[in-house]
Amino acid sequence: MDVMVDDRRPANPAGGTDHGCAITIVMPCLNEEKALPHCIANARHALAEISRLFSLTGEIVIADNGSTDGSASLARRMGARVVPVADRGYGNTLIGGVRAAHGRYIVMGDCDGSYDFRDAVPMVAALLDGYDFCNGTRLRGRILPGAMPLKNRYLGNPVLSGILNLLFRSGLSDAHCGLRAFTRSAFDRLQIDSEGMELASEMVIKAALLKLRRTEVPITLHPDLRDRTPHLRPWRDGWRHLRYILMLAPEWLFLGPAAVFGILALVSLTAILGGTEQAPFRMLGITFGDHWIVIGCMAAVLCHLLVLFGIVGIVHGLRSRYRRPPWFWSHLAEVVTLERSLILGAAAIVAGLWIIGAVAWDWIKIRFTNPHEIRALVAACTLVIIGSQHLFGGFLLSIIGGNRARLQDLPQA
DSSP states (O other), X not given: OOBXXXXXXXOOTTSSOGGGOSEEEEEEESSOTTTHXXXXXXXXXXXXXXXXXXXXOEEEEEEESSOOSSHHHHHHHTTOEEEEBXXXXXXXXXXXXXXXXXXXXXXXXXXXXXXXXXXXXXXXXXXXXXXXXXXXXXXXXXXXXXXXXXXXXIIIHHHHHHHHHHHHOOOOSOTTOSOEEXXXXXXXXXXXXXOSTTHHHXXXXXXXXXXXXXXXXXXXXXXXXXXXXXXOXXXXXXXXXXXXXXXXXXXXXXIHHHHHHHHHHHHHHHHHHTSOSSSOEEEXXXXXXXXXXXXXXXXXXXXXXXXXXXXXXXXXXXXXXXXXXXXXXXXXXXXOBHHHHHHHHHHHHHHHHHHHHHHHHHHHHTTTOOOSOHHHHHHHHHHHHHHXXXXXXHHHHHHHTTSOSBGGGSOOO
8 A cells, every 4th residue: 555654743733742642533535625624623622632631642644545625735734644645445545544643542533524533532541441442333322413314324334233243243333433443553453454435344343353352432423514425335335345244254154155055965965865766755745856966966066165165264364363263163173184185185086086987887888878877977076076176175275374284373363
């Protein structure tokens, strides 16, 4: 990310100098000239209150994402420090601003007038009490008339926050609130890399995965002061949030469907084995004939593939140090190694090819007429496919894990 720090550092609005400050209020900015004076003045009041209550100095950082309306020069005149961020996007802008911050404690909030930075004072108090992450909650606070569209208030935010809490149990009621506070060390541990609005979800998810100490504070959402269309695009940004939530939940995205396909494969193949080609098994009015072995083997292949995808997703999270191992990981890591994956995969392939060879020999003996060993042939092809997936999947796991042959050797968050 291309971040250019403005070296002109004015006196700190809450007293002291930037280099000695403890609190940094970071605001992402893209053509916010109309709302910026109110937001900076409001942030100065918040820093003054923090200074009075906790004897901490602070600074205001405006992370400017290429404004063309004079926002940057206005912010400098009002005593804020401007950090130009070249890479476009809400997430990139906030990351650039936080990286350039001098404070040990960071408060982030939009500079459109929708947030009162004085609501962040109890957030700072929570950080001083030992919390790593403090989120604002509009849903348990106040939303003033006209401050939030109805589809966001009653559909977007509750649904996305509900899904996030179902998958990650963050304990936060408003996972997409734009006013929040966190320690600098916590931010470094989160390894944030979202370019857009999904940064809000990423921070909460990774804070939950890493089991950071987190809490929330009720806040008031005000109508924004802009006279133009907001940067937020509800449907597009909502999908980006949902997509990111699923990407960080490989247990649900891959292992959940894998369990469904596994049950389907088990039921289908067990029913097939319960009968013969001449007298197929019947249950609940369903005849489990030869066509069911195709369905069962398809389900088995998908189950195995999704399990591999799920393990790869978990390994990536562990390797990137933004998550802790799931409850089953210690048992799995003891048995999964590259060498064992290669041996099991090769054994399945050899077994499948041996069966295919036997079927081919029988086919030759009947002078290439219609073969009857359909079940054996389908099962053999399934063994070859699953064996190939397992063999090459072992290599993929080692590559994603940083060339480690054993899951036990992966770094821990």
